[in-house]
Amino acid sequence: MSIVRLAWAYLASRPLLTLLHVAMLAIGVGTVILLMLFTAQTEERLARDASPVDLVVGAKGSPLQLILSSVLHVDVPTGNIPYAEARKIGAGPMVAAAVPVSLGDSFRGLRIVGTNAGFLALYSARVDKGRVFERPMEAVLGSEAARRARLAPGAKFAGSHGLAESGPAHAAHPYEVVGILAPTGTVVDRLVLTPLESVWEVHEEHKPGEADKHAAGESEGKEITSLLVKYRTPLAAAILPRQVNSNTAMQAASPAYESAKLMNLIGVGVDAMRVLAVVIMVTAAVSVFVALMSALQERRYDLALLRTLGARPGTLFALLAAEGVTLVVAGVILGLVLGHAAAEALGRWIARSNPWSITGFAWVSAEAGVVAVVLLAGVATSLLPAMQAYRRDPAILLKR
Amino acid sequence: MLEIRNLRHDYGGRTVLSVPSWSVPKGEASLVIGASGSGKSTLIAIIAGLLLPTAGEVRVGEQEITRLTGAQRDAYRARHIGLAPQTLHLIGVLSVRDNLRLARRLACLPADDALLDAGLASLGIAQLAAHKARELSVGEAQRVAIARAVVNRPALILADEPTSALDDANCAKALALLREQAAACGATLVIATHDQRIRDHFPRRLEL
Numbered sequence: 001m002s003i004v005r006l007a008w009a010y011l012a013s014r015p016l017l018t019l020l021h022v023a024m025l026a027i028g029v030g031t032v033i034l035l036m037l038f039t040a041q042t043e044e045r046l047a048r049d050a051s052p053v054d055l056v057v058g059a060k061g062s063p064l065q066l067i068l069s070s071v072l073h074v075d076v077p078t079g080n081i082p083y084a085e086a087r088k089i090g091a092g093p094m095v096a097a098a099v100p101v102s103l104g105d106s107f108r109g110l111r112i113v114g115t116n117a118g119f120l121a122l123y124s125a126r127v128d129k130g131r132v133f134e135r136p137m138e139a140v141l142g143s144e145a146a147r148r149a150r151l152a153p154g155a156k157f158a159g160s161h162g163l164a165e166s167g168p169a170h171a172a173h174p175y176e177v178v179g180i181l182a183p184t185g186t187v188v189d190r191l192v193l194t195p196l197e198s199v200w201e202v203h204e205e206h207k208p209g210e211a212d213k214h215a216a217g218e219s220e221g222k223e224i225t226s227l228l229v230k231y232r233t234p235l236a237a238a239i240l241p242r243q244v245n246s247n248t249a250m251q252a253a254s255p256a257y258e259s260a261k262l263m264n265l266i267g268v269g270v271d272a273m274r275v276l277a278v279v280i281m282v283t284a285a286v287s288v289f290v291a292l293m294s295a296l297q298e299r300r301y302d303l304a305l306l307r308t309l310g311a312r313p314g315t316l317f318a319l320l321a322a323e324g325v326t327l328v329v330a331g332v333i334l335g336l337v338l339g340h341a342a343a344e345a346l347g348r349w350i351a352r353s354n355p356w357s358i359t360g361f362a363w364v365s366a367e368a369g370v371v372a373v374v375l376l377a378g379v380a381t382s383l384l385p386a387m388q389a390y391r392r393d394p395a396i397l398l399k400r
Numbered sequence: 401m402l403e404i405r406n407l408r409h410d411y412g413g414r415t416v417l418s419v420p421s422w423s424v425p426k427g428e429a430s431l432v433i434g435a436s437g438s439g440k441s442t443l444i445a446i447i448a449g450l451l452l453p454t455a456g457e458v459r460v461g462e463q464e465i466t467r468l469t470g471a472q473r474d475a476y477r478a479r480h481i482g483l484a485p486q487t488l489h490l491i492g493v494l495s496v497r498d499n500l501r502l503a504r505r506l507a508c509l510p511a512d513d514a515l516l517d518a519g520l521a522s523l524g525i526a527q528l529a530a531h532k533a534r535e536l537s538v539g540e541a542q543r544v545a546i547a548r549a550v551v552n553r554p555a556l557i558l559a560d561e562p563t564s565a566l567d568d569a570n571c572a573k574a575l576a577l578l579r580e581q582a583a584a585c586g587a588t589l590v591i592a593t594h595d596q597r598i599r600d601h602f603p604r605r606l607e608l
Contacts, residue, residue, distance in 0.1 A: 006494070006502065013493040305489045308450065309548075310478020310506040312471055394450045 003315060007322035010295065021287050022330045025374070028281030029335025030342060032274065032370050037343040039270050040366070041358040043263055046072070049187045049356070050255035052122045054237065057081065057089055057244055058226035063253035064261060070101050070226040071255045073111050073187050074354055077103050080223035081250050083196075089244065090227060094236035097122060099228040102199040105159035105170065109353060110145045112159045112175075112192045114199030114224075120181070122228060123188045129153055130179030136197040140179040142189040149192075151177050159192075159202065173202045187356060196224065281374065285381050288327050292320055292385035300392065307394030316389040324382025325375075332374050336367070401426045402447065402556060402588055407456030409442055417442045419456070422606050426461070426555075429579055429589040433599055434608030440592040441486075443608070444558050447590065448481055449473030460556050478507035482549030482587065484578075486561040489545070492534030496520065496544050499533055500551045507552045519547045522584070523577065539570065546577055553585040564595045571597060 011018045050071055058066040059079030068075035083100065090098025099122055102114030113119070117132055125142075130153035133140050141151060151157060156174045175194060183189055200222055231237060237254075244252035296303070303316050344360025351357035402424040409417040417439035424430040432440050445451040447458055449465050450473075458465045460480065468476060477483070490499050500516045520526045523543045528536065536544065542562070549557050559578055563571040575591075575598060582589040591602070599605070 002505070006491070009491075009493045009498075301489050302491055305485070305491065306502075306506070307474070308448065308477070308483045308485065309503050310474050312474045315506075394445075 003319050004322050007319055021291055021327050024287055025284035025331025026334035026338055028277050028284050029332055030338030031277035033339025034342045035270055035273050036364045036366055038358055040364045045356050046259040050259045053228045053255050054231040055229040056226050056253050057250050060251045064258045066253045067255050067258040077225045083222040083224045086227040094232050094240055095229055096232040097230040100196055100224045101226045102196050103225045107157055107159050107192055108149055110192050114194055114196040123184055123186050125181045125184045125188050127179045128182035133178055133195050136195050136201050137175055138178045139175040139192050139194045142181050142191045143183040144189040145192055146180045153177050170202045285377050289381045292324050296385045296388055303389055303392050304394045313390040317386040320386035320389045321382045328378025332371055403459040405457045408454050410454045424588050426588055427586055430604040431602035432592040432606045435594055438608040444560050444592050448483055448558055449477045480555045482554035482557040484545045484549040484559040490533035495530050495532055497529040500548055503548050503551050519551055523547050546581055550581045550585050554587050557582050557587045557589045559591045561593050563598055
């Protein structure tokens with residue numbers, strides 16, 4: 001009959017209250033953990049998806065929308081730009097790589113991206129099965145896209161018009177899967193990549209045999225959604241965006257800048273949720289404190305009895321502290337489980353309609369800080385009732 | 401044996417207890433009798449080492465209680481003194497057996513369930529071992545409190561008002577049980593009471 005077992009017996013003697021205290025603490029901890037996982041993974045994902053691209057050139061409009069659509073693939077494009085104009089920018093001396101992107105269709109919610117082999121180089125993607133596309137209407141699938149669409153090299157599929165799953169199908173223009181990419185941990189994993197010419201072919205009326213014109217690289221008068229640019233020199237960051245914005249009918253947007261702006265926007269909501277979670281945790285800590293103080297009052301004779309049986313003041317201190325710590329530890333453990341489970345559930349829900357997601361099977365180092373702070377706060381909360389137990393007059397049992 | 405010399409305890413600027421000299425030989429039973437407020441419970445608390453007197457000496461066997469530190473008194477009480485408080489208080493959330501185990505644990509003694517069960521059997525309450533203490537009747541709780549007081553085979557058993565809430569028949573039974581259990585472990589028994597019914601059962605008395 002150890003003190004810990006006695007503390008457990010007291011907690012078990014009022015299961016509903018004990019569960020409520022633990023649940024309250026767990027909800028607070030779980031919310032903080034969920035927010036941490038969400039922000040950390042979103043930031044990391046944004047950085048990973050945006051870092052290969054220094055600049056995006058696209059149609060005038062919201063620069064954030066341009067980045068969201070062309071780099072993160074979560075929004076609709078701002079419009080189209082002339083391919084010839086884009087190529088002029090790509091050919092400039094400050095540009096190390098320029099990759100065209102043409103959007104508009106999707107397959108089962110997976111975005112079909114018209115581009116060239118430079119796109120794969122930009123994200124260091126390599127082919128795991130099959131080969132890279134070489135001709136129009138050939139497609140290479142990212143690893144996650146292939147898994148979700150259950151397609152393998154040799155399979156054929158028809159894209160749907162628009163970026164929603166329910167768009168009308170381009171049944172007359174089926175794609176043939178020629179390769180599957182190895183996982184990259186970037187947005188590429190959830191994309192369907194095809195030559196630029198495929199997108200033009202699908203969206204234009206053709207006379208018989210005209211598809212070959214695209215294959216031959218005839219691109220006069222063609223449009224693309226955007227141009228992804230990799231700088232050759234850091235100086236380009238100061239010059240190129242200004243040149244594009246001032247001298248052309250297009251706009252240039254920096255993924256790094258817009259991602260930071262996006263995180264700031266998300267951050268406002270996240271901060272509000274974080275404050276709420278802290279309020280819940282503080283409330284839970286107060287409730288644990290009230291529970292212990294109330295236990296102290298209810299058990300004044302039990303505590304005095306323990307002293308008459310030879311328990312030292314430190315033993316009573318340990319008893320109350322053990323109860324408080326048990327509640328807090330249980331709340332923290334349950335909170336961690338809840339936070340990670342909620343992150344996983346949220347991730348699966350997000351993944352149904354977005355090319356990015358979060359996972360609950362990840363650990364953010366800051367979680368250790370939350371656990372440490374909550375445990376310390378819980379122990380501190382238990383100290384006052386424990387000190388009062390320590391100072392109890394054991395003779396009250398004889399004076400009763 | 402229990403020996404008290406020149407004991408005085410002051411509280412709130414006045415003397416609430418004064419015992420110039422009193423002793424109980426080893427294995428004997430004795431009564432501390434007096435009206436409410438006469439200092440009986442204070443004396444029990446001092447003998448148990450729960451309270452330090454203003455002056456005087458209390459010796460249990462060879463040990464001078466008042467010279468021990470707080471921690472030493474706690475350890476001594478756990479191991480050598482069995483206390484049955486007036487309210488027969490038990491830890492309600494624990495089973496009867498766990499109440500006894502707790503007393504053994506606080507005296508740093510092994511649980512020894514066979515010993516505990518034998519003790520409960522000798523008091524006729526072996527069937528209550530697994531019951532929660534809060535489920536017991538007053539009479540059952542009293543027997544468990546006695547079992548707990550003797551579970552560590554103490555040198556001294558202190559019982560505070562063990563009969564005051566009982567009718568005549570149960571009063572006699574409680575006294576018999578206490579004496580029987582004290583004799584079984586060779587302990588000195590001190591009963592503090594204001595219950596005049598039991599006065600004549602004890603030739604050795606301290607009147608306060």
